[in-house]
Amino acid sequence: MDDIFPTELKARLEQIGSADIVVGIPSYNNARTIGQVVRAVSVGLAKHFPGQRSVIVNSDGGSRDNTREIVLNSESGAEDLLLISHPVHTSYRISTPYHGIPGKGSAFRTIFAVTTQLNAKACVVVDSDLRSITPGWIELLGRPVVDYGYDYIAPYYHRHKYDGTITNGIIYPMTRVLYGKPVRQPIGGEFGFSGKMAACFLGKDVWDTDVSRFGIDIWMTVTAIAEGFRVGQAYLGAKIHDAKDPGADLTSMFRQVVGSFFSLMESYQKVWQTSHGCQEVPMFGFPFEVGVEPITVNTDRMIHALQQGVKDLGEIYKSFLSRPTLAELSNFVHRNGQGFHIPDQLWVRMMYEAACAYHQRKLDREHLLQSLVPLYLGRTASFVLEVKDSTAPQVEERIEQLCQVFEAEKPYLSALWDDTGKEAHHAQPD
Amino acid sequence: MRSLIDRMFIEPFQRLADESAHIIPVLIIVLVTLIVGGFLAYCARWLTYRVLRAARFDHLVNRTGFGSMVDRAGMFRSPSDAGARFVQAVVWVFVALFALSAANTPVTNGLVSRFVDYIPSLVAACLVLVLGVAASRMASRSTLLAAVNAQWPAARLIAGGVRGLVMTLAIVIALEQLHIGSIPLLVAFAIVFGGFVFAMAIAFGFGARDLARQWLEAKIRASVAEEEIFRHL
Numbered sequence: 001m002d003d004i005f006p007t008e009l010k011a012r013l014e015q016i017g018s019a020d021i022v023v024g025i026p027s028y029n030n031a032r033t034i035g036q037v038v039r040a041v042s043v044g045l046a047k048h049f050p051g052q053r054s055v056i057v058n059s060d061g062g063s064r065d066n067t068r069e070i071v072l073n074s075e076s077g078a079e080d081l082l083l084i085s086h087p088v089h090t091s092y093r094i095s096t097p098y099h100g101i102p103g104k105g106s107a108f109r110t111i112f113a114v115t116t117q118l119n120a121k122a123c124v125v126v127d128s129d130l131r132s133i134t135p136g137w138i139e140l141l142g143r144p145v146v147d148y149g150y151d152y153i154a155p156y157y158h159r160h161k162y163d164g165t166i167t168n169g170i171i172y173p174m175t176r177v178l179y180g181k182p183v184r185q186p187i188g189g190e191f192g193f194s195g196k197m198a199a200c201f202l203g204k205d206v207w208d209t210d211v212s213r214f215g216i217d218i219w220m221t222v223t224a225i226a227e228g229f230r231v232g233q234a235y236l237g238a239k240i241h242d243a244k245d246p247g248a249d250l251t252s253m254f255r256q257v258v259g260s261f262f263s264l265m266e267s268y269q270k271v272w273q274t275s276h277g278c279q280e281v282p283m284f285g286f287p288f289e290v291g292v293e294p295i296t297v298n299t300d301r302m303i304h305a306l307q308q309g310v311k312d313l314g315e316i317y318k319s320f321l322s323r324p325t326l327a328e329l330s331n332f333v334h335r336n337g338q339g340f341h342i343p344d345q346l347w348v349r350m351m352y353e354a355a356c357a358y359h360q361r362k363l364d365r366e367h368l369l370q371s372l373v374p375l376y377l378g379r380t381a382s383f384v385l386e387v388k389d390s391t392a393p394q395v396e397e398r399i400e401q402l403c404q405v406f407e408a409e410k411p412y413l414s415a416l417w418d419d420t421g422k423e424a425h426h427a428q429p430d
Numbered sequence: 431m432r433s434l435i436d437r438m439f440i441e442p443f444q445r446l447a448d449e450s451a452h453i454i455p456v457l458i459i460v461l462v463t464l465i466v467g468g469f470l471a472y473c474a475r476w477l478t479y480r481v482l483r484a485a486r487f488d489h490l491v492n493r494t495g496f497g498s499m500v501d502r503a504g505m506f507r508s509p510s511d512a513g514a515r516f517v518q519a520v521v522w523v524f525v526a527l528f529a530l531s532a533a534n535t536p537v538t539n540g541l542v543s544r545f546v547d548y549i550p551s552l553v554a555a556c557l558v559l560v561l562g563v564a565a566s567r568m569a570s571r572s573t574l575l576a577a578v579n580a581q582w583p584a585a586r587l588i589a590g591g592v593r594g595l596v597m598t599l600a601i602v603i604a605l606e607q608l609h610i611g612s613i614p615l616l617v618a619f620a621i622v623f624g625g626f627v628f629a630m631a632i633a634f635g636f637g638a639r640d641l642a643r644q645w646l647e648a649k650i651r652a653s654v655a656e657e658e659i660f661r662h663l
Binding site: 251304312313 | 572
């Protein structure tokens with residue numbers, strides 16, 4: 001672990017010795033929100049894990065806005081917030097820069113290493129740009145691990161119907177269908193996991209891939225499920241972020257998340273090919289209705305993105321989409337406004353064919369993933385138009401329908417995955 | 431009289447016979463070399479084709495995207511056929527060199543020697559061209575995807591421009607390797623390219639100053655606005 005820890009961090013960890021719970025907060029220029037997150041975490045630890053030795057680790061990507069100073073100096077105010085007169089056991093705080101490729105995954109790697117080094121029973125990670133975090137989140141994510149022997153707890157939030165479209169349209173249905181566990185927010189950003197799980201993550205050789213960036217969330221979730229760890233979910237209420245996300249660029253995010261997922265399909269091919277049906281994932285916490293912030297979406301711009309993609313990237317699509325899929329896409333792409341629609345089956349086939357093309361390296365993988373962005377935007381526009389007047393439960397029902405189409409088409413994926421004859425279909429015959 | 435007949439008819443025939451005695455074996459050797467070499471070249475092509483097919487070379491080339499290029503060229507049945515014909519051509523070149531060496535005349539020897547000296551430059555130029563094609567294709571596709579994802583209307587034009595630029599650069603370097611008009615070519619390329627960039631900068635600076643400002647402002651505002659309203663993950 002010498003290559004992971006900076007010298008100062010190594011000395012600090014030797015000084016601390018061991019801990020029961022580690023809370024990790026990755027950050028990059030989050031001075032606006034991180035103070036509130038650290039206070040919520042401190043109070044959560046004091047209130048829900050009062051007898052445990054806890055450490056808050058901020059793994060920072062080189063912030064230039066005093067993020068690290070705020071982490072180290074913000075007062076928890078636990079006594080006032082908990083309405084108690086005796087002093088509470090405070091957590092150790094560490095703020096350290098991480099080594100490696102700049103990204104969330106590299107920040108997490110340092111947190112895994114700290115958890116392993118301190119022999120902690122549990123680790124909870126939370127985003128540093130959260131505005132809706134409460135001390136209760138620490139209990140909900142940590143308690144199932146500490147007291148009930150779970151290895152991995154994913155978050156469950158209420159989100160706006162237009163929010164989290166990569167999750168709703170690709171990652172949730174595919175995770176559920178391929179690995180048989182309906183983890184509703186597999187790339188949520190907040191997780192709880194055991195020390196054993198952290199050691200497992202740390203032992204994988206993935207830190208020079210997209211896992212070191214935005215691919216980390218889906219990689220953790222799929223690894224936990226596919227390697228047979230005990231997985232649960234925790235109901236956290238609403239998730240509200242800071243408005244500005246400095247690292248958020250759609251193409252990069254999409255490429256990293258979807259690329260990591262496709263790559264995991266290769267790593268755990270035997271798991272998903274032999275997995276059937278769907279097992280329930282236990283839920284912790286008390287579900288309650290929450291209001292979510294309104295979101296406006298420019299569907300015209302998204303439809304235009306798809307139309308331009310189909311017009312300009314035709315050669316690329318021809319190299320990995322089958323002729324029937326391409327023909328169907330061409331039929332739907334030219335409709336505008338309310339008439340615009342991408343059917344579920346077409347979308348599912350496009351995703352499965354893309355996953356197989358990634359596996360069979362039909363074209364450069366970066367190019368393949370980038371070329372999916374217009375298709376994704378088109379599908380998102382179609383979904384937004386479709387659920388415009390729907391309530392939250394109706395939207396959930398709609399996502400359930402999509403999952404069923406992914407399930408029904410799974411044999412198509414299995415058949416295509418190792419079908420080299422299919423390649424001849426795209427290739428130039430002799 | 432007899433001496434005159436000898437000088438007029440017998441001696442020329444004698445000389446012709448002597449010359450022929452020297453030339454005919456050489457010609458036979460050259461001819462046999464060409465026939466055997468041609469057969470060897472054909473065998474090399476046949477064998478290479480079989481080996482490439484067995485090694486799934488077509489599949490490999492199609493993955494890299496060169497397959498469509500081979501197809502568009504319309505000269506070969508498949509990438510394996512192209513590879514096999516290339517090997518045949520190389521064998522033919524060596525057979526021709528061997529045949530010329532067999533002639534063993536000052537002219538052919540000079541020709542062979544000059545050609546052998548030229549081979550490294552030829553190989554380097556071919557390599558530059560192959561790399562240039564690969565690089566231009568890669569750069570063009572990357573540009574196209576970036577431009578489409580940024581929703582630029584002239585995405586294909588920009589990608590085509592990038593491809594043309596990289597290919598032009600590769601051709602100039604390859605010609606320079608072959609010592610074909612190297613200095614004038616480099617100078618011409620520098621003038622044309624520099625002039626193009628300069629003209630574009632002036633045109634954009636004078637003619638589309640407001641447009642550039644508006645476009646940048648709209649771009650910055652749009653991207654901030656989108657981040658504020660929409661979370662994909």
